[in-house]
Amino acid sequence: MPIQKDSKPAGALSDRAHRQITELIQKRELRGGETILEQRLAEKLGISRTPLREALQRLEGQGMISRSSGRSYLVRRVEMTEYLRSLKVRYLLEPEAAANAVGRLDRAAIQAARDEIADLRRLPRVQTDAHWQSDDTVHQLYGNSDGNDVMFGIIETLRVTTRLFEIAGLEARVEADFEEHDAILDALEANDASLARKAVRTHLRSLMTYSLKLLR
Structure with missing residues (x-):
């Protein structure tokens, strides 16, 4: 039986496809x-290839997928070296972002x-998509x-x-993420820039330590 195509405007279909493909990557489907086989994916999502390609272009711009030499899209693979280097740069920037956000945040958002x-x-x-949504909420709360x-x-x-690497080991990190995110929120709510900086550093250092253990 042919799949019923969605009749929503192209922009809405592209947004939905972007969200659904992101979830497929986060769930490791x-x-x-x-x-990425475009025709098969379009059929799976019940949309035409035009909004699908718009969604894929957005994902490419975000760094989640890349083009192969044959112009097909590939889900980006992140190896340990790139992951750790990216975490180290985050370690330099994110604590300062958290400290700078102190006093700018709405308590209701916290x-x-x-x-x-x-x-x-x-x-x-563990609900993968819900976990990553919560992760976005915390990090974007101060980052934005x-x-x-x-x-x-x-x-x-x-x-x-870093997320593309972390997806594989999510379940073992969930409780630590919860505790560390709560500590960040505590510091932000207390309007303590020094504590916010420390809490974010602790969180990122914990991610590094966990990842290095995987190499042993």
Whole structure:
């Protein structure tokens, strides 16, 4: 039976496709290094190839996929060396972004981030897409409020790289992420720039330590 094509405007279809493909990558249904077969993916999502290609172009711009020599798209594969180098740059930038965001944040937004974490803790098993949404909420909360759009853009690009590596080992990191994110939110709510800087450094150092253990 042929798939019913969605009749929504092309822009809405492209946005939906972008969201769905991102989830497929985060859930490892599309794995690092895998070729994206456009026709098959369009059929899976129930859309034409035009909005699909728009979504793929956005994902390429975000660094989640890349073009192969044959012009097909590949899910980007991030190796340990690139991951650690990206984390080290984040370690230099993100603590300052968090410190700069102190005093600029709405307490309701901080509480909303806490509520997301609390909801995830009550789930019987890890929900990949919900976890990454919560991760975005915390990191973008201060990253997007530090008053430096250039720094925010660099950090977000680096977060795409590190996330593509972290997807494989998500379950073993979930509880540590919750605790470290809560500590960041505590510091932001206390309007303590020094504590916010320290909490973000602790979180990123924890990610580095965990990743290096995987090499042993």
